[in-house]
Amino acid sequence: MEKIKTEQLKPTLTKEDFISDQMVKWCPGCGDHAILSAFQKVLPQVGVKKEDVVVVSGIGCSSRFPYYVKSYGFHGIHGRAAALASGIKISNPELMVWMITGDGDSLAIGGNHFIHLLRRNLDINVMLFNNKIYGLTKGQFSPTTPTGHRTKSSPQGTIEHPFNVGELAIGAQGTFFARAVDTNPKMMAEIMLEASRHSGTSLIEIMQNCVIFNDKIHAEFTSRETRDDSQIYLEHGKPMLFGKENDKGIVLRGTRLEVVKLGQDGITIDDILVHDKYQWESGIHVLLATMEPPEYPIAVGVIRSISDFTFDGKMEAIIKEEKEKGKIKCVDDLLNSGKTWEI
Amino acid sequence: MTSKAQKVVELEHVVVRFAGDSGDGMQLTGSLFSDAAAIAGNDFATFPDYPAEIRAPQGTVAGVSGFQIHFGHKEIHTSGDMADVLVAMNPAPLKKNLMWVKPGGTIIVDNDTFIDKQLEKAGYSNNPLEDESLRDYNVIQAPVSTLTKTSVEDLGLDNKMVLKSRNMFALGIMFFIFNRKLSSADEFFEQKFRANPLVVESNKRILRAGYNYAESIEALSSITYKVEPAKLQKGIYRNITGNIATAWGFLAAAEKSGRQLFLGSYPITPASEILQELSKHKSLGVKVLQAEDEIAGIVSTIGASFAGSFAITTTSGPGLSLKSEAIGLAVMTELPIVIVDVQRAGPSTGMPTKSEQSDLMQALYGRNGEAPCIVIAASSSANCFYYAFEASKLAMEHMTPVILLTDGYLANGSEVFKIPKMSDLVEIKPPLAEANDPEYFPYKRDPERLNRKWAVPGTEGLRHRIGGLEKEDIYGHVSHDPENHQIMSEYRYEKVQRVAKYVEPQKVYGPEEGELLVVSWGGTYGVMMEAVQELHKQGKSVSLAHFHYINPLPRNTEEIFSKFKRIIVPELNMGQFVLHLRMHFQKFNFEQYNKVQGLPFMVKELVDKFNQMLEGK
Numbered sequence A: 001m002e003k004i005k006t007e008q009l010k011p012t013l014t015k016e017d018f019i020s021d022q023m024v025k026w027c028p029g030c031g032d033h034a035i036l037s038a039f040q041k042v043l044p045q046v047g048v049k050k051e052d053v054v055v056v057s058g059i060g061c062s063s064r065f066p067y068y069v070k071s072y073g074f075h076g077i078h079g080r081a082a083a084l085a086s087g088i089k090i091s092n093p094e095l096m097v098w099m100i101t102g103d104g105d106s107l108a109i110g111g112n113h114f115i116h117l118l119r120r121n122l123d124i125n126v127m128l129f130n131n132k133i134y135g136l137t138k139g140q141f142s143p144t145t146p147t148g149h150r151t152k153s154s155p156q157g158t159i160e161h162p163f164n165v166g167e168l169a170i171g172a173q174g175t176f177f178a179r180a181v182d183t184n185p186k187m188m189a190e191i192m193l194e195a196s197r198h199s200g201t202s203l204i205e206i207m208q209n210c211v212i213f214n215d216k217i218h219a220e221f222t223s224r225e226t227r228d229d230s231q232i233y234l235e236h237g238k239p240m241l242f243g244k245e246n247d248k249g250i251v252l253r254g255t256r257l258e259v260v261k262l263g264q265d266g267i268t269i270d271d272i273l274v275h276d277k278y279q280w281e282s283g284i285h286v287l288l289a290t291m292e293p294p295e296y297p298i299a300v301g302v303i304r305s306i307s308d309f310t311f312d313g314k315m316e317a318i319i320k321e322e323k324e325k326g327k328i329k330c331v332d333d334l335l336n337s338g339k340t341w342e343i
Numbered sequence B: 001m002t003s004k005a006q007k008v009v010e011l012e013h014v015v016v017r018f019a020g021d022s023g024d025g026m027q028l029t030g031s032l033f034s035d036a037a038a039i040a041g042n043d044f045a046t047f048p049d050y051p052a053e054i055r056a057p058q059g060t061v062a063g064v065s066g067f068q069i070h071f072g073h074k075e076i077h078t079s080g081d082m083a084d085v086l087v088a089m090n091p092a093p094l095k096k097n098l099m100w101v102k103p104g105g106t107i108i109v110d111n112d113t114f115i116d117k118q119l120e121k122a123g124y125s126n127n128p129l130e131d132e133s134l135r136d137y138n139v140i141q142a143p144v145s146t147l148t149k150t151s152v153e154d155l156g157l158d159n160k161m162v163l164k165s166r167n168m169f170a171l172g173i174m175f176f177i178f179n180r181k182l183s184s185a186d187e188f189f190e191q192k193f194r195a196n197p198l199v200v201e202s203n204k205r206i207l208r209a210g211y212n213y214a215e216s217i218e219a220l221s222s223i224t225y226k227v228e229p230a231k232l233q234k235g236i237y238r239n240i241t242g243n244i245a246t247a248w249g250f251l252a253a254a255e256k257s258g259r260q261l262f263l264g265s266y267p268i269t270p271a272s273e274i275l276q277e278l279s280k281h282k283s284l285g286v287k288v289l290q291a292e293d294e295i296a297g298i299v300s301t302i303g304a305s306f307a308g309s310f311a312i313t314t315t316s317g318p319g320l321s322l323k324s325e326a327i328g329l330a331v332m333t334e335l336p337i338v339i340v341d342v343q344r345a346g347p348s349t350g351m352p353t354k355s356e357q358s359d360l361m362q363a364l365y366g367r368n369g370e371a372p373c374i375v376i377a378a379s380s381s382a383n384c385f386y387y388a389f390e391a392s393k394l395a396m397e398h399m400t401p402v403i404l405l406t407d408g409y410l411a412n413g414s415e416v417f418k419i420p421k422m423s424d425l426v427e428i429k430p431p432l433a434e435a436n437d438p439e440y441f442p443y444k445r446d447p448e449r450l451n452r453k454w455a456v457p458g459t460e461g462l463r464h465r466i467g468g469l470e471k472e473d474i475y476g477h478v479s480h481d482p483e484n485h486q487i488m489s490e491y492r493y494e495k496v497q498r499v500a501k502y503v504e505p506q507k508v509y510g511p512e513e514g515e516l517l518v519v520s521w522g523g524t525y526g527v528m529m530e531a532v533q534e535l536h537k538q539g540k541s542v543s544l545a546h547f548h549y550i551n552p553l554p555r556n557t558e559e560i561f562s563k564f565k566r567i568i569v570p571e572l573n574m575g576q577f578v579l580h581l582r583m584h585f586q587k588f589n590f591e592q593y594n595k596v597q598g599l600p601f602m603v604k605e606l607v608d609k610f611n612q613m614l615e616g617k
């Protein structure tokens, strides 16, 4: 197949090239709208032909996403987006595959496929919309719903421990984990672009608000009033500072992270941890991913990005090698290989 | 080697069973014996009988491994009912297999192993060689272990290792009895033990020791047997198991259609060999994903199909259950995939190493909603190749999932396969959409076959979205319109029904009308055929309609049924095909004959049953 990156020829793709003719049917005010818009803005920049973009999903409000993107799209079945995306990517690694999923879709029914996708490190970009609720089925708790939270199916509050998406993903050998909030389109776009460039499974957890069934679940770190003190944007090579005055920071004390204030107790900028998203050892990355208010700010940005081989890359390499050195070049060769006799 | 045998008896066909402990190399012995049958020009079919446990305790009945071969001058359709000759390397294999030896048959034992400890492990309270229990058989007690050791004494090999080659002594005896040449086994030793000439020498000697032993003892040398070459068509042949034939059929279909082959699969007995075999052939461009479960197996397959591969998934009954929801997705998205179900005895985990035909209803109806699939079934180990190819062709040309049913019996059994030339196979022409086709719509259909087009991501000008939600006719937008759902449901149904126009009409073996029609499907073909041929020999009028196309049924089915007074449907289940037939053809009275023991039918039981019916019972 001819593989000229079209945008070299016509760098003129715009957001409009990726808007489908379908009416967007999410609830007004749903965080999904902002994610869609950021995504459609990013696609012209990712450097592939518009025909080479495939958007795949499972089932859920979030999973309606492919219908709204003008690209090749596949709205799958509940929980199986990762398997669908894997088949597409293995089949044709030239395609840029985006997988859209929810906290129910990938962490409950599809948990198995989700961890194995990360483990295989297929070169797929995953956007997990975490609204900590089952939206499409109207408000039951999900595997990320905080303990004790009352929902339609937990009238007395949940009695389960929630997953932390980053911790789970890194534990499953994920090579790329980022977190974004649906209220910050610029940050979402930056992270999406970076995810598209990472070789391997890039997981973006997007903290998304479900206005209908779980409104303000992320308000503590997304609302204008409180976000500066409860959100930290991690940037590679930069000290981990946050707060309205940018005077709070993260330090490592013993084996735990701690929040400190510059100038207090003799703390200087040199004491503050500097973010290294490329660090192979995952310890600090897991600590960062699991930070939560009120003790900590929530970490957003690219938390982990390490480079390792991909399943699809290895598969292509093996096939190429076997085609070169294998004795069986066609099915006639195969049929006549080994022990045969003539009558 | 010259033989002083007085008498050579010609046989039409013979069944031999080798049985030993799982470490006794019975599969190898059997396959070397098969090679010799091939060289002699016989037709044959084989079946391995593996123990259910991987390493059951040595010397016990649970650990017995067997290999049966049925070879002949006549056409061979099954691996045989009962054995004419049983080779039992120890007491346990004798205990386990005695019930499968014909009365009057020959039993060859290594009597060195019939010692107290071994007899006890096998569960014998008396030595069967010393009591009267074997008096109906022709028992040859050969000191196999002792003679194996003495034959290579001077080579200075380790005793334990030498005893591992006891099976070659037994093979030598069998080669003498059936007048086989030693050359094919010799070649095997030379190949296999290339690096160790001493081992080559020892195996050759042990083989000859067995041969010479048989020649020297009266009981064996007075009569030997000859099975003349079968009347097979000219051509190049090989021995093939059903699972390998299935894998190769898909490779052939991929090559013919010009599509890359993708397999998404999770290991399960008795289907795993297809996964393993396809994993070997990356030089043919096959992509294999050993998925985390059966659901991922099929869903990745659907993804690969969307992306333009010819994609398949392979499993057995429990796995087919897990795939149900996703098969519905393939029905809805109208993508070509093939789902192979190598049936085993169920329900649940059931008897994984035993065969049955009990997934038919699941294949036909085991999905939510109106979700019709093409269902076809292979009927012999070798024709798994052609039905895998056919399933692929139907999937791709009609843009629909196809379920291919085989079973453990076909999958593990082997038979003689006439090697086709790829150029002789029919074309496969998938309806690919052309780049920038202004007339392309996701659910626009071919007026004849009703298939939609295959528009592969990466192709310019065809961007579109599909999924499990109901879609608007032609344009493919999500639709909840009541009329549209009716139309689409009818299209999906009719598309599958129309396949009947494109496949071979049903054939009848025997007279086209008469007293009794045997109706069967899938893996029971061989035994039905042998039973019907046996009745023909007896001068009886009975016919056989063996089905490969289950859904849709061949278009001449009703016409065939209408010409017989009685119809019997024997199946290895509680009566599933018969239900399907009753639903479609309510005016006929279908009688049943069912067996669910994890065992194949016996020719004899069928002949008896059909004879009874012919007598008006």
Ligand SMILES: Cc1ncc(C[n+]2csc(CCOP(=O)(O)OP(=O)(O)O)c2C)c(N)n1
Binding pocket: A059, A060, A061, A062, A063, A078, A101, A102, A103, A104, A105, A106, A129, A131, A133, A134, A135, A136, A137, A142
């Ligand atoms: C097999 C199956 N089980 C259950 C459902 C019902 N169902 C649809 S979406 C969903 C949960 C969706 O939650 P999430 O993935 O978080 O997506 P959201 O709607 O919140 O974006 C459930 C339980 C289904 N469609 N299929």
Ligand code: SF4
Binding pocket: A025, A026, A027, A029, A030, A031, A032, A061, A062, A131, A135, A136, A209, A210, A211, A212, A213
């Ligand atoms: S229910 Fe919640 S998640 Fe679903 S569209 Fe409405 S606001 Fe969004």
Ligand SMILES: [Mg+2]
Binding pocket: A060, A102, A103, A104, A129, A130, A131, A132, A133, A134, A135, A142
């Ligand atoms: Mg959700």
